[in-house]
Amino acid sequence: MTIGKIVTSEKVKEIDKNGKFVRQHNHFTAPFGDQAGMLPVEAGRYRLLWAAVCPWAHRSIIAIKLLGLENVISIGKASPVRTKQGWEFSLDPNGVDPVLGIRYLPEIYAKTDPDYSGRATVPTVVDVKTGKVVNNDYFNLTYYWETVFKPFHKADAPDLYPEHLRADIEELNQTLFHELNNGVYKAGFAQSQQAYEDAYNLVFNRLDELEKRLSHSRYLFGDHITDSDIRLYVTLARFDVAYYSVFNTNRNRLVDFPHLWAYSRRLYQIPAFGSTTDFQAIKQGYYLGDHAKNPYDILPLGPDVSIWYTSNNR
Known part of the structure; x- marks a missing residue:
């Protein structure tokens, strides 16, 4: 049409x-x-x-x-x-x-x-x-x-793209895009077993690396939020409610990665992140949208998203 x-x-x-x-x-x-x-x-x-x-x-x-x-x-x-x-x-x-x-x-x-x-x-x-x-x-x-x-910008706005980190942020953002942000889509929209497996491995290899990175760092570049944290967060926020099931990226859930999970909750509890994260809308979009393979339009009841408010200890 x-x-x-x-x-x-x-x-x-x-x-x-x-x-x-x-x-x-x-x-x-x-x-x-x-x-x-x-x-x-x-x-x-x-x-x-x-x-x-x-x-x-x-x-x-x-x-x-x-x-x-x-x-x-x-x-x-x-x-x-x-x-x-x-x-x-x-x-x-x-x-x-x-x-x-x-x-x-x-x-x-x-x-x-x-x-x-x-x-x-x-x-x-x-x-x-x-x-x-x-x-x-x-x-x-x-x-x-x-x-x-x-x-x-407002007077107390954070510097999300500091000049001394720009080359590093841009390099990481490229990796995040190809291996994770778009990687889940490569898995979910694949039309061959090999294409799916390649994307699946790309996603979880990168998540494993990020889990290690965040084991000794509050955010991706230390103690301050950057543009890269925003880009990682939006994929993590959708992982358990959509990508795990809809895109078959089901080796682990986000909650199975202790450091990534704590990091995600810390960001979610910042108003700019949490107030704009609508888990119900995310589920509706992925399960009921025009690309969804869901002929009866059944919307899952879970997972429980109240756990995003639990202490993150970071």
Whole structure:
């Protein structure tokens, strides 16, 4: 099915000849900044569209809240259950985004670029002045919130991307993306046994390494939260409630890793993390969404998420 010339999710193929999941490239990647060709950094100009189920979008929301940018970048929220027509703004009155007036996210992609043929993804940044998509580069968005939007940070905002650690953060973030953030999707969407096993091993080898790393460090880079912690957290938060079962990444649960589990709870108990983590929405999105293999739409009752409030002793 299409909306305009936008191909909705069930038509987009991201599987190679060996059955491996290959995520589509971002299309709208213009950076924010003050140089020619960059998106101007202005308060009130942009609207970030997200869904609580999506880890790529969730990390932008966490960063925005940690940095105090909620009054600088407006937020639009889609339903966690992606439909065959794409992400839907059914949580809003009359089922449309109150600022952009769209029901489905692909509508604004079609308005922006009628020839675009990929998935309309969250997070999406829209220029409210033009009503068009300007950025859906989930990998780099938090870097922009942390750097060029710094003049708008609240007074006590943490430095999530300190200059002396940037090379190390970027290197770790690449590893986290390929082996864990996207690794669980490689396992879950694999269409061959070998592709699945390769991804499965990639995920758990990296989790084992992170368990060791966090055995002697409060956060990934010492005693202070960085951009890397946000990226790791959003995958860990979804692990036991979704990835373990839905994506067959079932060697261990998060709660079976003592240090990763304590680390995750410590982050969850920070308001910017916990207040934006909606476990029910995460389950709905993964079990009931258009890509779920769940013909009777049965939503699991567990696991018990109240344990996220228990002491972390870190």
